[in-house]
Amino acid sequence: MSKFAPCIRSGWCCQQAPCPFGEATSVDNNACKFLGGVEAGQHYCMKYDEIKNKIGADISPAFGAGCGSNLNPIRIKLLNK
Numbered sequence: 694m695s696k697f698a699p700c701i702r703s704g705w706c707c708q709q710a711p712c713p714f715g716e717a718t719s720v721d722n723n724a725c726k727f728l729g730g731v732e733a734g735q736h737y738c739m740k741y742d743e744i745k746n747k748i749g750a751d752i753s754p755a756f757g758a759g760c761g762s763n764l765n766p767i768r769i770k771l772l773n774k
């Protein structure tokens with residue numbers, strides 16, 4: 694059993710700030726510009742294939758580790774649909 698909550702593609706983490714491989718959308722928008730998908734539950738990283746095996750990627754963004762934080766309101770909303 695994984696020690697992490699499963700990722701449900703909420704997009705929340707990447708909307709808060711880019712990981713070390715990402716980039717902010719603009720000076721006024723800190724969401725990563727490589728976050729794909731338009732709806733919560735369908736988001737994905739457009740750089741996944743490029744960065745999945747890079748050193749440090751296992752820690753951040755830690756694909757698949759999910760964000761079980763109860764500070765993620767989008768995750769809570771998706772799980773309670």
Ligand code: SF4
Nearest residue numbers: 707712715725738754
């Ligand atoms: S995982 Fe991908 S979408 Fe998310 S912050 Fe990193 S580069 Fe951007």
